[in-house]
Amino acid sequence: MSFLSPLFLLGAMTAAIPIALHLLHREPEVRVRFAAVKLLRHAPVEDARRRRLREWLLLALRVAALVLVAFAFARPFFATSAAGGSGRVTVIALDTSLSLSAPGQFARAKALAREAIGRAPAGDLVGVLTFADAAHVAATPSTDRALAVAAVEAASPGFGATHYGVALGAASQMIEGGGGSSATIVVVTDLQASGWEAAGHVAVPATSRVQVADVGAPPPNLAVTGTRLQGNRVTATVRNDGARERDAHARLTVDGRAVSEAVASIGPHQSAEIELAGARGDTASVSVDDDSGVQGDNVRFLVLGNTGLPSVLIVTTNGDLTRDAFYLQQALLAASSDEASYQVDGVPGAQVGSQDAARLQRRAAVVLSSTRGLDARGREMLAGYVRRGGGVLVTAGPDIDGDTVAEILGGAATIAPASARPAESMTRSLSPADVRHPVFQAFGSRAATLGLATFRQVVPIAGQNCQTVAQFTTGEPALIDCGVGGGRALVFASDLDNRGNDFPLHGTFVPFLHEAIRYLAGGRAQGDEYLVGDAPPGIRPVPGIASVAGPDAQAAARPIAINVDPREADLERVTEQEFQAGVDRLKEAGRVEGQLKASQQEGRQHVWQYLLLLAAAVLATESFVSTRAA
Amino acid sequence: MAATARERQFLDPAVVARLGTLELKARTIVEGFLAGLHRSPFKGFSVEFAEYRQYMPGDDLSTIDWKVYARSDRHYVKKFEEETNLDCHVIIDVSGSMGYGSRGVTKHEYAQCLAASLGYLMNRQRDAVGLTAFDERVVATLPASSRAGHLRAFLLTLDRLRLGSETDVSKPLHQLAESLTKRGMVVLISDLLDDPERVVRGLRHFQFRGTDVIVFQILDPDELEFPFERAARFEDMETGDEVRAVPVVVRQQYLKAMRGLIDRYRRDLGGCGIDYHLLSTADPLELGLLSYLSTRGRSL
Numbered sequence: 001m002s003f004l005s006p007l008f009l010l011g012a013m014t015a016a017i018p019i020a021l022h023l024l025h026r027e028p029e030v031r032v033r034f035a036a037v038k039l040l041r042h043a044p045v046e047d048a049r050r051r052r053l054r055e056w057l058l059l060a061l062r063v064a065a066l067v068l069v070a071f072a073f074a075r076p077f078f079a080t081s082a083a084g085g086s087g088r089v090t091v092i093a094l095d096t097s098l099s100l101s102a103p104g105q106f107a108r109a110k111a112l113a114r115e116a117i118g119r120a121p122a123g124d125l126v127g128v129l130t131f132a133d134a135a136h137v138a139a140t141p142s143t144d145r146a147l148a149v150a151a152v153e154a155a156s157p158g159f160g161a162t163h164y165g166v167a168l169g170a171a172s173q174m175i176e177g178g179g180g181s182s183a184t185i186v187v188v189t190d191l192q193a194s195g196w197e198a199a200g201h202v203a204v205p206a207t208s209r210v211q212v213a214d215v216g217a218p219p220p221n222l223a224v225t226g227t228r229l230q231g232n233r234v235t236a237t238v239r240n241d242g243a244r245e246r247d248a249h250a251r252l253t254v255d256g257r258a259v260s261e262a263v264a265s266i267g268p269h270q271s272a273e274i275e276l277a278g279a280r281g282d283t284a285s286v287s288v289d290d291d292s293g294v295q296g297d298n299v300r301f302l303v304l305g306n307t308g309l310p311s312v313l314i315v316t317t318n319g320d321l322t323r324d325a326f327y328l329q330q331a332l333l334a335a336s337s338d339e340a341s342y343q344v345d346g347v348p349g350a351q352v353g354s355q356d357a358a359r360l361q362r363r364a365a366v367v368l369s370s371t372r373g374l375d376a377r378g379r380e381m382l383a384g385y386v387r388r389g390g391g392v393l394v395t396a397g398p399d400i401d402g403d404t405v406a407e408i409l410g411g412a413a414t415i416a417p418a419s420a421r422p423a424e425s426m427t428r429s430l431s432p433a434d435v436r437h438p439v440f441q442a443f444g445s446r447a448a449t450l451g452l453a454t455f456r457q458v459v460p461i462a463g464q465n466c467q468t469v470a471q472f473t474t475g476e477p478a479l480i481d482c483g484v485g486g487g488r489a490l491v492f493a494s495d496l497d498n499r500g501n502d503f504p505l506h507g508t509f510v511p512f513l514h515e516a517i518r519y520l521a522g523g524r525a526q527g528d529e530y531l532v533g534d535a536p537p538g539i540r541p542v543p544g545i546a547s548v549a550g551p552d553a554q555a556a557a558r559p560i561a562i563n564v565d566p567r568e569a570d571l572e573r574v575t576e577q578e579f580q581a582g583v584d585r586l587k588e589a590g591r592v593e594g595q596l597k598a599s600q601q602e603g604r605q606h607v608w609q610y611l612l613l614l615a616a617a618v619l620a621t622e623s624f625v626s627t628r629a630a
Numbered sequence: 631m632a633a634t635a636r637e638r639q640f641l642d643p644a645v646v647a648r649l650g651t652l653e654l655k656a657r658t659i660v661e662g663f664l665a666g667l668h669r670s671p672f673k674g675f676s677v678e679f680a681e682y683r684q685y686m687p688g689d690d691l692s693t694i695d696w697k698v699y700a701r702s703d704r705h706y707v708k709k710f711e712e713e714t715n716l717d718c719h720v721i722i723d724v725s726g727s728m729g730y731g732s733r734g735v736t737k738h739e740y741a742q743c744l745a746a747s748l749g750y751l752m753n754r755q756r757d758a759v760g761l762t763a764f765d766e767r768v769v770a771t772l773p774a775s776s777r778a779g780h781l782r783a784f785l786l787t788l789d790r791l792r793l794g795s796e797t798d799v800s801k802p803l804h805q806l807a808e809s810l811t812k813r814g815m816v817v818l819i820s821d822l823l824d825d826p827e828r829v830v831r832g833l834r835h836f837q838f839r840g841t842d843v844i845v846f847q848i849l850d851p852d853e854l855e856f857p858f859e860r861a862a863r864f865e866d867m868e869t870g871d872e873v874r875a876v877p878v879v880v881r882q883q884y885l886k887a888m889r890g891l892i893d894r895y896r897r898d899l900g901g902c903g904i905d906y907h908l909l910s911t912a913d914p915l916e917l918g919l920l921s922y923l924s925t926r927g928r929s930l
Contacts, residue, residue: 030860030861030862030863031862031863031865031872032858032862032863032864032865033730033865033867034730034852034853034864034865034866034867035726035727035728035729035730035737035821035823035850035853035866035867035868036727036823036853036884036888037864037865037866037867037869037871037873038823038866039823039884039887039888039891040864040873040875040880040884051874
């Protein structure tokens, strides 16, 4: 049994009061030698033994009542997550990220892992996991050391980026699964600083001990960390992660043919852009010569053509666009002036969590018109989407919950609850606050026509670091533009489906929506480049050009480029102390999460209510017993 | 007021208890008692001639000596000294319960004084006086006698009595009743905290044998009033049994039980012609002597 507010258990010490009173009040009992005791017996009295029993019973009842009340206030609950084992667990987390593929690095990592296994105290359960972008359990916790060593021997470095949060999270789950009462996590890694960049919502048990086995700094390295297509030229970003200046020989290969090359001198720990001409074809790659460093980041692939239509996902209550978001759907399907349009898909809030993350990430934008049924997984998916560069348009209609939106947008924007919304009787019009903003730039001198629409139902919206792009004529923000992580969010203070306003019935609606989606999709990858860790299902997570099926059976397969995460090319290291500081943050998160989980469990179980009822029953019994005896 | 005045002339039992010897106590009580009587209603029952006195209006005509009148032509009445051959037995309870006392005198001491006073009075009236002490059995016996010096033996025996164990009133009564060969008078002094039925049966045994019986039930004021306040452990003075009780709770029931016991004795003993007198240890001992003399008057 655990307690939500264990300090209240100190209240159980009040149980000492009746005990003390009982003991202190045990003054020498008056004994009267009396002659007519026989007559006294006819009266309703009790003998000494019975009375003593009754007194002890009363004392026990009083003590029990106080203890029960103290326990009730301590909010007890039965923890269900912990396995409750009694052994100790040691988890070896072996870094298999790309940086470990540098010559000699992984051999050292294996040796350190074996050493850590050997150091684990006799009787400890030892498990092994490998990690990069994701973690994989190589050996479940057991006392078989040979199994753990074999798992280490079988491990090899991949193309993923270091992600300590993933490693520690998986290790924590292994510890919970192993049922250990105490745990040690040994992280065998080269201490890449970028591994902490996206720790995410990972909780590490506060009681676990995290040790670091430092593999050491990798050798000097050259890496192609990015490519940018400009016309028929490719601009490649090359990073020199060595202590000395190096010449980088970059080559562009298009459809398997080497078409151009260039050389650039790059200073120590610096990056340089190298322009390569001749980018005409379907797919290409840019590579640099680097024999001494990590090989996996010497080449970067890119797709030169783009065959797919940008797709927009509309989250509604039921997923039926013709019913829930008819005007949105029709506006997005309508051909615009540049003859481009969008592929529009609808999904009910309840099914957002089951979406393929990679496919979601390829969406040009997501329109959030309802948060009904949006579960934690769905919220996390959308939050991840926008953090990784996605664009979200929130239409704050009646189906939008402010708290949910705030969670998705990381608190960047807030939407007032329904109770704080202004009366419907007041009508207002839309007015751009900044006509230079990309959403309104296309309207030019005709931006005033946006004011023809009448808005009856609006929602107060705000955001600390958001720009107010449009206002209502009443002065309330109508559209705000917020940066969220790597992505962007536009929050509109009313719905866009002809419910709280007649905006969709006006000619300005379609261009407004197209411009908004274009703006949201503008800062994103074209949807044809993936990182190894985000490779679509069915595609091997190795750098290169792959072919993926279209969104439906009729669509032709299209090429995609899979590259290593450029973060992995940054070989800057953290110290062990800095690493432990990161662990402490996760432990704190673990503590908070543990408290939250405990609070939820306690809230479900209501043990305190039963205890209070029991205390009341005990007090009633005490009252009954003492009254009968008086 | 009259009763109060009468009580004032009696001695406080607690004061009497502080007197030296039992003989002194008895003499003090009896002499004081007799001196307090203005006109003894008991004088004149003796058969021994004492003196002549001139007839006064109001004198009993049967007491006129007609022979003297014939000789002297004057009316003279005869006066007699008291004289009797009555055997009186004082039966005193010395069970453990008699040791209780709350007002400076225990029931045992009170009973001793009462018995001594009675013995003194009986001796003075030339009645033969005997003594039997008992608890659950007879522990001391002194045959009745009116010889000179018997009073000293009576008082000595009485003085040597020590408290015994449990009470069994009926057994010694039956035992004594069987041993009596001559009708007389029996005075029982006890707290009678026993089974009333058995006690009454034992006393009736005396009646069957033609013996008059006087019963003095001696109780302490505490036993009559139960004035205790604090919850206490009440230990039986005879058996040692303990009963814990909260007085305020049990008082009414106790008093009811005590009243029931007293009423039972009064009813049952009165019903069979036995004189029953309830004495509190706070009551003057002279009340007991009055009761005795009243009964004795009827016995002659």
